[in-house]
Every structure is written in C-alpha cells, then in structure tokens.
Amino acid sequence: MNSLKGIITNITVNGSLSLVHLDVSGAVFSVIVIDTPKTASYLSTGNQVSVIFKETEVVIGTGKEFNVSLQNRLEGKISEIQSGELLSKIILDTNAGKIVSVITTRAVKNLGLKRGTEAVALIKTNEIMLTA
Amino acid sequence: MIELSVHKKLRAPSGEMQLSVDINFPKRSFVCIYGKSGSGKTTLFKIISGIMQPDRGQIVVNGKTWLKTDDKFHLKPQKRKVGFVFQDYALFPNMTVLENLEYGLEKGQSKSIIDELIGLMELGVLADRKPDTISGGQKQRVALARALVQKPEILLLDEPLSALDHEMRIKLQEYILKVHQQYELTTLLISHDVSEILKMADTLYHLDDGKIIRQGKPVEVFTRKEISGKLQLTGEVVAVEPQDFMCLITVLIGNELAKVVVVRNEKELLKPGDKVLIASKAFNPVVKKIG
Numbered sequence: 433m434n435s436l437k438g439i440i441t442n443i444t445v446n447g448s449l450s451l452v453h454l455d456v457s458g459a460v461f462s463v464i465v466i467d468t469p470k471t472a473s474y475l476s477t478g479n480q481v482s483v484i485f486k487e488t489e490v491v492i493g494t495g496k497e498f499n500v501s502l503q504n505r506l507e508g509k510i511s512e513i514q515s516g517e518l519l520s521k522i523i524l525d526t527n528a529g530k531i532v533s534v535i536t537t538r539a540v541k542n543l544g545l546k547r548g549t550e551a552v553a554l555i556k557t558n559e560i561m562l563t564a
Numbered sequence: 565m566i567e568l569s570v571h572k573k574l575r576a577p578s579g580e581m582q583l584s585v586d587i588n589f590p591k592r593s594f595v596c597i598y599g600k601s602g603s604g605k606t607t608l609f610k611i612i613s614g615i616m617q618p619d620r621g622q623i624v625v626n627g628k629t630w631l632k633t634d635d636k637f638h639l640k641p642q643k644r645k646v647g648f649v650f651q652d653y654a655l656f657p658n659m660t661v662l663e664n665l666e667y668g669l670e671k672g673q674s675k676s677i678i679d680e681l682i683g684l685m686e687l688g689v690l691a692d693r694k695p696d697t698i699s700g701g702q703k704q705r706v707a708l709a710r711a712l713v714q715k716p717e718i719l720l721l722d723e724p725l726s727a728l729d730h731e732m733r734i735k736l737q738e739y740i741l742k743v744h745q746q747y748e749l750t751t752l753l754i755s756h757d758v759s760e761i762l763k764m765a766d767t768l769y770h771l772d773d774g775k776i777i778r779q780g781k782p783v784e785v786f787t788r789k790e791i792s793g794k795l796q797l798t799g800e801v802v803a804v805e806p807q808d809f810m811c812l813i814t815v816l817i818g819n820e821l822a823k824v825v826v827v828r829n830e831k832e833l834l835k836p837g838d839k840v841l842i843a844s845k846a847f848n849p850v851v852k853k854i855g
Contacts, residue, residue, distance in 0.1 A: 433827075465792045466846050472792065484791070487827040516808030521827065534810070534827060558847040563791040 434490065436528045438483045443475055450475060452562065456483060457528035461504045463560040474564035482563045489559040490533035492522060493552040494543055502554035506531060510549045515540060524553050565590055566718070566750055567624040570611050574774065576602050583607055583618075583774040589767055591626055591717075594744055595752045596765035596782065604774045605754045609720045612752070613648055614641035625717055625750075647711030647749075649724045653703040655695040661706050662691040668713035681709040684746065685739060701732035705739060712743055719744070721753040725760065733757075734819060737764060758786060758839040759818075762798050786841070793843035797822070801838045815840060 438454035438461055445468045452475065454461040461483060469475040491502060508526030520540045522533045531553045545551065565588060572583045583604040589595055597605045610616035612623060614630070617638065623631040630639045655664050665678050665687075682688055685705050695703055704724055711719060721740065725733045737760060744751045755761050761768060761782050768785045770778040778785050783798070799817035806828065813834055815822050824842055826834070834840065 433829075464847075466794050467792055488825070514809050519808065519810070521809040532827060558845060561791055561793045561843065561845060 434485050434487060434531055436483045436531075438481060440475070440477050440479045440481060443469060443477060445469070451557075454481070454483060456506070457526075459504075459506050459526075459528060461555075461560070462557050463504075463562055464557050465562060474562070479564075484561045484563055485555050485559050487521070487532040487534045489555055490531060490535075491554040491556075492524070492533050492535055492539070492543065492545065493554055494545070494549065500554065502556055504555040504557065504560065506553045508551065508553065510545060510547055510551055513540060513545060513547065522551075524551055526553065565624075565626065566593070567622065568608075568612065570608060570618045570621040570623070572607065572611065572616075572618040572621075574604060574607060578602070581774045585769075585771070585774075585776060587769060587776060587779070589750075591750050592748055593750055593767050594741075594765045595750075595767045595769065596761045597752060597754050597769050597771055598756065598761060599771035603771045605771055606722055608771070609648070609722055609752070609754065612644075612718065613646045613720060614639060614644050645714065645717040647714070647716035647719045649704070649707050649711050649719070649721050651723045651726055653695065653700075653707045655703060655706055655710070657695050660692050660694055661687060661698070664695070664706060665710050665713055668710045670714055673714070677713055677715065681712055684743065685709045699732075701728050701736060704728065704732075704736055708736070708739060708743065712747060715747065717750060719749045719751040721751065721755075723754050723756070726756070731819075733760065740764065759798055759800060762786070763818075786839075791841075791843050792845075794846035795842075795844040795849060797842045799840060799842065801834050801836050801840055803836060804834055813840075815842060817842070 436456050438456040440452055441455050442453040444451045448466055448468060450465050450468050452463045452465060467475060474481055506526040506528055508524040510522055511525045512523040514521045515537045518537060519534055520537045524531045533553060567588045569586045574581045574583050585608060599605055611618050620633050621631060629637060630644050682691060687705060687709060690698055690702055725736050728736060741764060753764060765782050768780060768782040769776050797817045799815040801813050802816050803814040805812040809828050811826050811828050813824050813826055815824060
C-alpha cells in the first residue's frame with residue numbers, strides 16, 4: 433500500500449460524489465470519492481489527509497511526452513527493482529516520498545527500466561482512497 | 565437509557581486494580597465490552613446483575629434505579645430484570661431442556677413464553693433431552709432461551725460463544741441477534757473476537773485495567789480512522805502464501821473465503837489468525853447477478 437500526505441485544495445461535489453484536488457508535495461492529485469463534506473468530516477479544504485493506493489495500481493511511464501488520461505503523476509527516479517519471473521516491484525523516489533509499483537517484468541524489460549532511470553508514476557483517479 | 569457508574573477496588577493477579585466505569589447508552593443498544601482477561605469485564609457484569617457490590621456506584625435502567633450506593637439502595641438480584649449467559653452452560657444436568665426452561669419462570673408467570681422461546685430458538689426436538697445428550701451449541705441455545713424466560717431488560721452475555729466451533733458460533737450469533745431484536749433487549753456482550761464484535765455490536769467499550777480506554781462504533785474503534793473506500797470487509801487471515809515480493813493471503817470473511825494480493829512489507833507481515841480490514845474503492849469490484 434502506498435500512502436502519501438496531501439493537502440486538500442479544492443472539492444467539487446456532484447450528488448454523492450466528490451472530486452477532491454490535493455497538493456501532494458507540489459504535484460496536483462485528483463481523487464474521486466463517494467463522500468461529500470456532509471458525510472465525511474475530513475473533506476475540508478486545507479485539511480491534511482493520507483492518499484492511499486495499491487502498488488498494483490501504479491502505472492510507470494518514461495520520457496517526457498505521452499498522451500494518457502491519467503492525471504495523477506509523480507516524477508522521480510527508480511531506486512530499486514526486484515524482478516520475479518512474471519512481476520516486478522519498482523521503487524520510485526519522488527518529492528512526495530517513495531512510491532512502490534508492481535508491473536510485469538516484461539514491461540520492465542520493454543521500457544528498459546533500471547536503477548537510476550527517471551520515470552513517472554501515474555495513478556487513476558478512481559484508484560485512490562483518502563483517510564483522515 | 566442505561567446509566568452505569570461503577571467503582572470498585574479489585575484484587576487482580578497483578579495486584580490491586582481500581583475498576584472505574586462511567587458509561588451511558590440507549591435502550592436496545594448492542595454493547596460489547598472488549599478487553600484482556602483480568603481487565604474487570606466479568607466483575608462489571610456481576611455488579612450489574614446484583615450478585616456483587618461495588619464500593620461506590622449508581623445503576624439506572626430505563627428510568628428505574630437498581631443501585632445507588634449514596635442512598636444505600638441496592639435492588640436484589642432477583643428483582644433486576646437481567647438475563648445472564650456464561651461460557652459454561654450452567655444448565656441443570658438432572659432436568660430436561662424443557663424443565664430447565666420452566667425453572668426460570670417466575671411464580672405465577674404464564675408458560676406461553678416457554679413455547680414461544682422453544683419455537684424461536686428451534687428447541688422443539690430437544691425439549692425432552694437432558695443437557696448431557698446434546699451438543700455444546702445446543703446447550704448454549706438452551707442457556708440463552710433460559711436467560712430470556714423472565715423477559716429481561718438487559719441480557720448479559722459473558723463470552724457465551726468462545727467454547728464453540730466456528731460454524732456453531734455463527735449460528736448462535738444469528739440467534740442472539742434475533743432475540744435481541746424480537747425482545748427489544750439491551751444486550752451487553754463480552755467478547756474477544758473482532759469479527760464477532762463487528763457483526764453484533766453497535767457500541768464498543770474497550771476496558772483495560774479497570775478503565776474504559778476507547779469507545780465508539782466497533783469498526784471505527786478497530787480501524788481507528790476513517791478510510792474512504794466503500795467496500796470494507798473485516799475478516800481473519802487463514803493462509804499466507806509468499807511469492808516473490810508479494811503475498812497471496814486467504815481471508816475468511818463471515819463464512820466465505822476471499823483471496824487478496826498484498827505487496828510484502830517487512831514491517832507488517834501478516835500471519836494466520838490476524839484480523840484484517842480489507843478496503844477497496846466502490847469503483848473497483850464488478851457485479852454480476854447470480855441465480
């Protein structure tokens with residue numbers, strides 16, 4: 433489980449859903465939750481919360497230019513790779529702290545990922561949980 | 565409303581201990597008292613039922629005073645509307661199931677409650693059996709029925725299910741919830757079993773060394789903080805299979821087994837028997853109609 437600290441900067445409510453924007457050590461994160469400031473007291477602008485997501489939900493990208501829908505991005509440098517036959521665990525050092533990603537070993541090879549490679553961690557908006 | 569204020573100096577194995585409990589909860593609550601052995605849970609039950617005296621205290625049950633040490637007022641145990649079920653069944657071995665239940669009747673009380681309880685607790689086929697010819701789960705069902713004969717206002721359950729196997733526990737939990745609702749009881753349960761507490765209780769008091777150290781909704785007390793994931797299940801780890809840097813854990817949730825992959829973190833290694841909260845976003849699961 434990855435857990436980062438973020439400050440809530442904006443909340444947009446629609447019905448029972450809220451789109452929450454956070455500042456995670458300078459990176460802008462958007463998170464969608466089935467809660468509103470009325471149902472969850474931690475949803476308040478300026479509040480510090482933990483941003484939680486599973487290692488297997490972290491996409492790794494390299495290079496500067498790519499068009500994808502994922503809005504939550506953290507740039508960093510790979511500090512460690514543990515490769516199994518099918519899956520690999522990658523640790524990316526970012527401004528927000530260490531992020532663990534689990535992707536296929538084949539993807540690691542195709543992207544040529546190594547220790548020291550600069551990469552971007554991308555996480556889908558609907559894969560992130562918040563906790564007070 | 566049930567108002568409990570109980571203070572008593574106790575001699576515990578570790579030395580002297582001061583039991584100090586001041587709690588209020590609404591009628592029809594299902595309250596769990598959770599804590600290590602020797603923390604004062606059973607003593608609290610004995611004081612509520614009137615078989616033990618506190619040094620100081622007051623007990624008011626739905627507006628009626630049961631105890632007020634300041635006025636030297638102490639309602640006799642038999643006048644308090646309390647049903648008590650212990651871990652050991654405490655049935656009379658020389659009496660049949662039916663006779664055990666009838667023994668609980670007050671003078672002049674109609675026997676119709678017995679028939680009702682036999683129906684509700686499905687004890688019909690056991691009515692003429694002696695306790696030593698029936699199973700542990702069945703005995704505990706009889707003990708529960710007997711505790712309800714006098715239509716108590718408060719039902720005290722002192723680890724009633726801890727001697728039973730898993731399947732029996734689940735069944736008994738259902739019976740307890742059924743009677744809790746049917747008879748509009750205020751139920752107090754002593755339990756160590758987190759999944760049982762989460763399933764049964766609406767309020768939890770964590771008693772430690774004679775004091776309440778945590779209280780609240782069980783899921784909030786146990787998870788300590790709110791997590792936004794809307795699919796939250798609690799269960800017990802039954803198997804852990806490490807593979808590379810991951811673990812495949814098998815979790816018993818109710819009576820269903822689920823498998824979850826976790827990336828291994830040396831600081832939080834899971835082992836069988838651990839109680840866990842599994843959380844996922846409401847967006848993730850797929851739903852398929854069955855049947």
